[in-house]
Amino acid sequence: MAYAATAGGVNAAATAAPGVLALQRALVWLVGASGAIVFIEPSPYEIATLLATVTFFATGLRLRLVLMPLLLMLILLNVGYTISAIPLYERTEVVSWIATSWYMAVTVVFFAMVISEDTEARLDMLRRGLVVGAMIASLLAIAGYFHLIPGGNDLLTLYGRARGTFKDPNVLGAYLILPALFALQSVVSDKLAKAFRNVIAFGIMSLAILLAFSRAAWGGLVLTSAFMLALMVLTSHTNAQRSRIVIMAIVAAVLGLALIAVLLSFDSTAEMFKQRASFGQSYDEGRFGRFGRHILGAEMALDLPFGIGPLQFNRYFPEDTHNSYLNAFMSGGWLSGVCYPALVFTTVIMGFRHVFIRVPWQRAYLAIFSAFLGTVGESFVIDTDHWRHFWMMLGAVWGMIAAAQAYKLRSGEDASSA
Numbered sequence: 335m336a337y338a339a340t341a342g343g344v345n346a347a348a349t350a351a352p353g354v355l356a357l358q359r360a361l362v363w364l365v366g367a368s369g370a371i372v373f374i375e376p377s378p379y380e381i382a383t384l385l386a387t388v389t390f391f392a393t394g395l396r397l398r399l400v401l402m403p404l405l406l407m408l409i410l411l412n413v414g415y416t417i418s419a420i421p422l423y424e425r426t427e428v429v430s431w432i433a434t435s436w437y438m439a440v441t442v443v444f445f446a447m448v449i450s451e452d453t454e455a456r457l458d459m460l461r462r463g464l465v466v467g468a469m470i471a472s473l474l475a476i477a478g479y480f481h482l483i484p485g486g487n488d489l490l491t492l493y494g495r496a497r498g499t500f501k502d503p504n505v506l507g508a509y510l511i512l513p514a515l516f517a518l519q520s521v522v523s524d525k526l527a528k529a530f531r532n533v534i535a536f537g538i539m540s541l542a543i544l545l546a547f548s549r550a551a552w553g554g555l556v557l558t559s560a561f562m563l564a565l566m567v568l569t570s571h572t573n574a575q576r577s578r579i580v581i582m583a584i585v586a587a588v589l590g591l592a593l594i595a596v597l598l599s600f601d602s603t604a605e606m607f608k609q610r611a612s613f614g615q616s617y618d619e620g621r622f623g624r625f626g627r628h629i630l631g632a633e634m635a636l637d638l639p640f641g642i643g644p645l646q647f648n649r650y651f652p653e654d655t656h657n658s659y660l661n662a663f664m665s666g667g668w669l670s671g672v673c674y675p676a677l678v679f680t681t682v683i684m685g686f687r688h689v690f691i692r693v694p695w696q697r698a699y700l701a702i703f704s705a706f707l708g709t710v711g712e713s714f715v716i717d718t719d720h721w722r723h724f725w726m727m728l729g730a731v732w733g734m735i736a737a738a739q740a741y742k743l744r745s746g747e748d749a750s751s752a
Contacts, residue, residue, distance in 0.1 A: 366463025414670030442729040449733025468513030472542035496545035507551025512705035522582040562704035641667035658713035
């Protein structure tokens with residue numbers, strides 16, 4: 335699809351040569367697609383992001399004033415981590431963790447700057463890339479689970495759970511939620527041929543999420559889908575659109591239940607499903623279980639202004655924090671412990687304020703914001719601190735907010751001059 339420099343971009347993108355604009359958009363697609371392959375280090379995502387960053391800065395990119403609070407919170411967050419890690423710098427894994435945190439912060443700012451210009455076109459390329467990457471990861475995860483690739487079981491599964499091109503089944507499931515939401519949007523709103531293709535894509539991604547046996551991903555897909563569809567109904571222009579969304583959502587839910595019923599007819603799958611669906615997991619219960627550690631860790635954090643440093647929590651407790659907000663306190667002291675939730679919930683509050691703003695990329699905004707909100711909730715029970723797609727979504731939300739503010743300003747100027 336050809337795009338003019340859209341309303342998100344009376345800026346460097348609007349005056350860029352067509353070849354430069356095409357290159358920039360292709361790199362956004364590449365970054366989105368490469369995010370699905372992360373079981374090797376450095377991953378293709380790191381290489382693609384570095385290439386895109388260098389190219390964008392060489393061809394024109396600017397930092398908008400509205401992004402300055404984001405930049406400040408990211409710097410303070412990582413300064414806290416860096417200070418708390420000073421006694422631990424002889425440990426390679428700690429230095430690597432700090433470097434990764436700073437790198438993630440850079441990617442947030444990069445995505446925010448990129449998406450704030452040429453917004454509609456770049457979001458479309460990001461969506462396409464994410465869906466392609468998600469399909470590759472999903473198909474490999476499914477193939478690995480059902481032993482369809484000789485010798486691929488050990489690489490593509492972990493403890494009997496599908497993980498595809500990821501190191502952890504939980505991260506696979508979480509990553510697939512946003513591409514699945516993009517596919518679901520097409521199912522409930524696009525023309526028949528495109529909707530049918532996305533029915534297949536949504537089914538494949540949903541199956542991979544199910545076979546990852548991640549309770550957080552299961553709940554995340556259901557809740558974020560429901561939330562996004564509700565927002566789509568509320569922001570639809572006509573009653574016909576609203577009716578179609580509701581009807582197609584019901585059909586998708588029925589087909590999803592049918593898929594689960596078929597899978598549960600396999601004994602091995604049914605046993606794993608029963609085990610993972612239980613709320614009484616042994617590692618969640620007891621004084622040193624997941625939620626017990628949250629309470630004890632919070633009590634420790636109140637007495638430790640500089641925390642205990644990154645990757646040190648499991649020296650005091652049987653496992654890691656499994657709570658990103660607590661981990662910020664423990665890894666970076668009070669500075670990071672305050673800045674991390676401030677960053678996350680400032681984004682959430684600003685995100686809600688922009689849900690109903692009529693912009694050309696509103697549909698993409700609803701999907702990304704819904705998936706981001708789901709990860710924010712998931713961060714209370716799992717460590718999402720270094721999830722690449724989480725930081726990508728955070729940057730994209732800020733970029734869309736910046737673009738929406740510029741779009742409203744130009745729309746007002748156009749109206750006053752008409």
